[in-house]
Amino acid sequence: MQMEPQDRLVRAEAFSPDERAAVYRVIETRRDVRDQFLPTPLPDDVIARLLAAAHSAPSVGFMQPWNFIVVRDEDRRRKVFEAFQRANEEAALMFEGAARDTYRSLKLEGIRKAPVSLCITCDPTRAGKVVLGRTHNPRMDAFSTVCAVQNLWLAARAEGVGVGWVSIFHEQDVKAVLGIPDHIEIIAWLCLGYVDQLYVEPELAVRGWRQRVPLDELVFADAWGIKQGA
Known part of the structure; x- marks a missing residue:
């Protein structure tokens, strides 16, 4: 029945209270890892738990548009790193002066150092042409x-696994390496691996690139630009 x-x-x-504190601790101490990965392999059961957590995410119209490509192959990772290097040099030239020097000083070695990479994609056709909740956006x-x-x-x-999100590449270059169909969108290339240290603040804040904006500068009351308590 x-x-x-x-x-x-x-x-x-x-x-x-203890469970709630753990959730907020995870949120507050999450970091984007660029270079601090250890060579220790990630066990399959840990990867499976991480993928299950990702698959538990909310999705509009429950369309679940994601796919996950777990990339361990050294040759494919090398080719993606080469694509990243080309795009990274293009990116460096978009900055000027001290900003360019600071950009080039960042160690962005996750693709080569992390034992596992994960390409997360979005399939806009997963639930058909008309999707509940996507009709106007x-x-x-x-x-x-x-x-x-x-x-x-x-x-x-929570698992003690570091994650680095690589976004500096031309999408078609990575699609060619992984055989991803044209209509599929790459959302993220993630580098995964154990780490034994994390920055107490986001690395870009530590290195002086940008600082966290105070929350009260970003919160309005009822309409744009109206400060709370005004």
Whole structure:
């Protein structure tokens, strides 16, 4: 006998103080790892848990538009690193003066140092042409996939696994290496591996690239530009 929707409900209880503190600690201490990866292999069961966390992300219309390509092959990773290097030099030339020097000083070696890479993609055709919740914002499938990235990132922090998000490449270069169809969008190339140290603040803040904007400068009340308490 099929269960009715109301029979599938459970109590929405708050977490215990310790559980709640753990969730906020994961959020606050998550970092983008660029160079500090250890060569220790990631066990298959850890990767499976991280992928399960990603697959548990919310998605508009429950379309679940993501795919996950686990890349361990050295030759493919080398080719992606070469694509990154080409794009990274293009990026460096977009900055001037001290900013260019600082950019070039960043160690972006995750693709080569991390034992595993993960390419997360978005399939806009997964649920057909008309998708509940995407009718007026066609980018909701990509936004949903980003939720999967964040789920995996937070789960990785809880597992002691570092994650680095590589975004500096021409998409077609990586598609060619991995055989990704034209209609599929690459959302993230993630480098995964154990780390024994993390920055206490985001690395770009530590290195003086940018500082965190105070939250109260970003929160408005009821309409754009109205400060709370004004």
